[in-house]
Amino acid sequence: MISDAARSALHDWLHSQKALKGASDNTIEAYARDVRGFLAFLTEHKGGLQGIGALKAVTLSDMRSWMARCRAEEIGARSLARKLSAVKSFYRWLSEREGFDATAVMAARAPKFQKKLPRPLAEDAAQGVIDTLDLQSQVPWVAARDQAVVTLLYGCGLRISEALGLTGADLPLGGSLRIIGKGGKERVVPVIGPAREAVEVYLRLCPYPTEPDAALFRGVRGGVLGPRAVQKVVEQVRLQLGLPASVTPHAMRHSFATHLLNAGGDLRAIQELLGHASLSTTQAYTAVDTARLMEVYRRAHPKA
Incomplete structure (x- = not known):
């Protein structure tokens, strides 16, 4: 579960991605799924619904705990990197709107993975x-x-x-x-x-x-x-x-x-x-x- 305030912020961010950046419907759905999962983790991790004030207080330790949970659920490095990118994008927007420092979130490092090069035909x-x-x-x-x-x-x-x-x-x-x-x-x-x-x-x-x-x-x-x-x-x-x-x-x-x-x-x-x-x-x-x-x-x- 996530708080009404967090849900409203997520909705506004997704709308901005669609309206200002022209993100596709599939991209919006993936963003929503990834950030909603992160917000639900915070609810469980902190023991209660997280409003905007609590979202501002997320620490690097919280980020590492979330990433550790993802790895425990056997989420691959590539998928985890995508989820982290979505969360960072959301926080970048939220910090600009609410006027707080999101360094703790931005400092979380994505796991390294071997990029798969496309394989063209002869x-x-x-x-x-x-x-x-x-x-x-x-x-x-x-x-x-x-x-x-x-x-x-x-x-x-x-x-x-x-x-x-x-x-x-x-x-x-x-x-x-x-x-x-x-x-x-x-x-x-x-x-x-x-x-x-x-x-x-x-x-x-x-x-x-x-x-x-x-x-x-x-x-x-x-x-x-x-x-x-x-x-x-x-x-x-x-x-x-x-x-x-x-x-x-x-x-x-x-x-x-x-x-x-x-x-x-x-x-x-x-x-x-x-x-x-x-x-x-x-x-x-x-x-x-x-x-x-x-x-x-x-x-x-x-x-x-």
Whole structure:
């Protein structure tokens, strides 16, 4: 249980994350779950409901006790680091609103963990996935739909949510496509010929009308195509081709970035195409070694 004051503060913080930072619904739900769990721990740890005054008095020892409880519940280092990040973000906002020093919370150190680098496909494997998608359904328009979606992921570097968020208003596809990504960030991505052609084939076969305010990619009953359907058909292809479990729709986006860089693309340009806020995220997506990064650096830096 948490106090009414703490619940109200949590609600206000979540609203600010949604309104000011454009956090997605999934992110808001994760934030709410993580911070609510922390506040419930304080209730138990302190032996009573914790109002705003008590939240201001949280010590580093309290933080360590909470993290120890999480570890005792076999919460992994990566998940605990995410929870701590959410709690710190909440306290950063709360301390600014209430005017207190949140150093004790901010001083808590996240556990170290080995970051998993994304695993892109080889170019021939990526092409094999796209080609084999056409064989997964006996319904021609469904096969064309699946192929068009994954071609957009690989050919344009779209997130699956971005591809499935396209509507009839985005047609006809030209040389570029305006995408609203995470946090409401807008970017323009080039659309390669094979991606345009795949979408055109799908549109010719799709039995549902194209409407400006309706989803471009439809489910078999005419509703919005969900990500799980795309994940499932890619899994079928992966098994048929004998590819590793790391081959997912999102891996096609990883592959887009890696193959662009291997072809001589600039990291900053790829960062823009992917819609990443941080260049370090792009570096992880491209899964390149230090030597390759230094080569790009020396070629691009004016004083190198």
